[in-house]
Amino acid sequence: MSNVLITGGAGFVGSNLADRLVAQGDKVTIVDDLSMGLVENIPDSDLVTFYEESITNKEFMEHLLVKNKFDYIYLFAGVASVADSVARPYETHQVNQEANVFLLEVIRKRKLPVKKILFASSAAVYGDDPQLPKTELSRIKPLTPYAIDKFASERYMIDYGNLYDLPTVAVRFFNIFGPKQNPSSPYSGVISIITDCIREGKTFNLYGDGEQVRDFVYIDDVIDALLLLTRSDKAAEAHGTYNIAAGKKTSVNDMIAAYEKITGKKLDINQEAARQGDIKYSYADISKLAGLGYKPVYNIETGLEKYWEYINK
8 A cells, every 4th residue: 555645636637546546545645725626526535635725835735744754746736727827927836836846845855755756747838839749858938827837847856856866757748638627617628618518508619710739638548647657667767757648639620520429419619719829739749658658548539438428427
């Protein structure tokens, strides 16, 4: 049994990871201020301890780390709304960067025996650089405070690993979809918003022509990747940064067409002007992760089928 900390564990990815860890018998501690996560996402299990707390509470976080001596730490907590980071750059910076650096500093100073620390970054760090597909060595061009903080935190993880011999790894998430994604969240994925519209007969606001290309990856594949990077024998070598995606490009229009076919329902679409700052094309090269044995199981159709099945359960 491993002892695991997930910050942001009531959120979409964190709670799906918690489900998997609990299923394999791990003890899981979740810290989440519920600003975006949902308490009902948290697994109902004696193996789970939940604290409704912000990771910016330094005294609380230091005490928690020192007391529990976690084997694995997954850092998912953050203000995920890009718009919010533009409106409140300093407040979101404290969550998205400062708090994570503080945790690294506690682990370093207290010499805590962590086996792996994984930080969740974002494909947003690539910005609108035209080179495709995005590799981990692609040009970094963060366009918002959110993306700047994600990239800076990545670098802190990697450099703390190199300078102080901490077992750190960072991942750049592309467009994840699946169960427990909150469609009312300001930064929810387009698929969860469309799912909500199809189910409730609501109109979907499509910004732009729908030819935007994304790399949609199903949540189960993401959890496989996270466990591969932290738990597998090859994880010892897994430092640096890894793209987590399906390695496939799908336009929003093609995704909608596939979803309409699966659900047997027509999506009511209201077309709006493209949003300023939206990136037109984004998809990943996943060969670095594939080199460790990662192979996505789901494509856009099979992922949508499983998600729709879950939604209607």
